[in-house]
Amino acid sequence: MKMKLEEKFNLDEFPIPTYNKWKEKVIEELKGVSFEKKLVTKTYEGIDLNPIYVKNDIADLPNLNDMPGFSSGLRGSSVSGFAHNSWEICQEIKASSAKEFNLILKRDLKAGQTAINLSLDITSINDLEIVFKDVNPMSLPIYFSAGFSSFPSLTLFKTFFKKNGLDSKIIIGSIEADPYEYLLLNGNLPVSVDAVFDDMKNAIEYAEKELPGIRTIGVNAFSYNSSGANAVQELACAFSTAIDYIEEMLKRGLNINTIAKNFRFTFGVGSFFFMEISKLRASRLIWNNILKTFGADLIKHKIKIHAKTAQFNQTICDPYVNMLRTTTEAFSAVAGGADSIQTNPFDESYSETDEFSRRIARNVQIILGEESHLSELIDPAGGSYYVESLTNELAKAAWKEIQKISGMGGMLTAIINGYPQNEIASIANQKKNDLATRKRVIVGSNMYANTKETLPKRDDRNQKQTIAAGSEELLVQKLQPHRASEIFEELRFLSASIQKKTGDKPKVFLANMGPLKQFKARADFSRGLFEVGGFEVIYPNSFQTATQAAAEAIKSNSKVVVICSSDKTYPDIVPLLADKIKKVDSSIKIILAGYPKDQVEMHKQNGVDHFIYLGCNVYDLLKELL
16 A cells, blocks of 8 residues: 555654744854844845845735735736736947938847837937838837927927828837936036926827827936946935926826826846845835825826846946846846836947847847746746845835935935935945955956956047036036946056056066965965956965065066965065065065954064955055056
């Protein structure tokens, strides 16, 4: 007779451990080290991330039992998720002319793009004739960012549609204006704020009559993301902007439901996988709360989210890694429930994109949908104790910040006073310091440098933006979009300029002392550290005497010598080795690998100029040496 399964496997033999039991065991293993300090992570948003999440963490959260497409919007805007309508592959096409745009568009539409993202300066009907040559604008959504005012563009598109016998009432997409983004990026508006909002009202009324499928108000939080904002700041600035726009339109006599259906939000999606998923999910909760406050129809006016993979994380050095960054960011956008997604080409930070880089970027989304089958899912992150908890934490923190901005008089007043700009700059500086000390890693930039790569030419567009930001005639303080890796790229370019001038890279000589196990770990650490600054690292076998090491160091013509050994042997090695080198060339910098606290002052007196160790400011050191 066959044994019953429950008789064969008695699950009572394996009692389920409680969270408290697990924590007790972990604390025991930490041997006196603080649990919170070692295992709880503090994010840039000020949120504490626990090492493990359990059912009790979400027991009291609201909206957990909401169905997709209903109520709070937490689980997505569609009842069927992406199963019925997948997200739009909404790639921006950067072209120098309408003709070039048309050629690229036709090729990319055949290769999988499912929306038209028009990033071109359109000034005439002739431009649109060229852009849409052999393309049916009624078959796909059209998205166009019109700067601070959308009304002129709306009339232009309407005239084009009418001229070509197209029914403008069934065209869908957005021709959107975001005057606050324009203000923050340019420092001023070309017209008064009242005129901007009058124009916004006219655009809504015109679209309602002539282009009812077109949204006219954009809220582009991507600019905050690109300036280094954390997720709470990005959400708070976006929705504080939306509240201002709603209130201004209500003052001008528009109905809340008419206003609400005109919004389209754009968010940047960064590298913190779960934070970005939670951010997009939290955005739906916040938008729902705003609409509820203003008395809008919650079911009819679900948030429209466009997600764009972050430029902030892209690098010039080792640029093919950008493909991997874009993939994880796009995955976050899908899991977070974005309606449309743009995946950035890996080379856009330093060159004009080509067919290959656009194809790779587009195919990231196609693979996620067709091969990873994410297009068949509904709220794939839903139910995760971690994601549900983080979504709630983000929504609460962002709502608190929205209330703070509201108390200042609204987003425009906050912008004029420089509040969001300064708060974002503070977070950006934290991120910069974490990169400089390598608490945060960007592969190929501040760690794991590719020493064989040839650096591309500098991107003059970013240089010009930085110079323009110093103008004293600005109405408001500008946001400062940048890429996080720029500080280390600066070092690589500086090293390259030295090589061009002298014929050689700046050199670092590793004075490896004693047996292999005594120096290797620190020598490997030193090599990796200096390579991110573009140095040529001379890594010899070990030396048995300081005299021998000093002689080889001087012979190498290196201006930097790193002593690599153990704390125990340093008191005997350093004085003699440093003295012999400095006597020949006092300009040579002596660096000690490690930071023996009880020996630091002694080693400084004996000629050591710097110490390198885990957590030191790598950027400041390399910049000084270069």
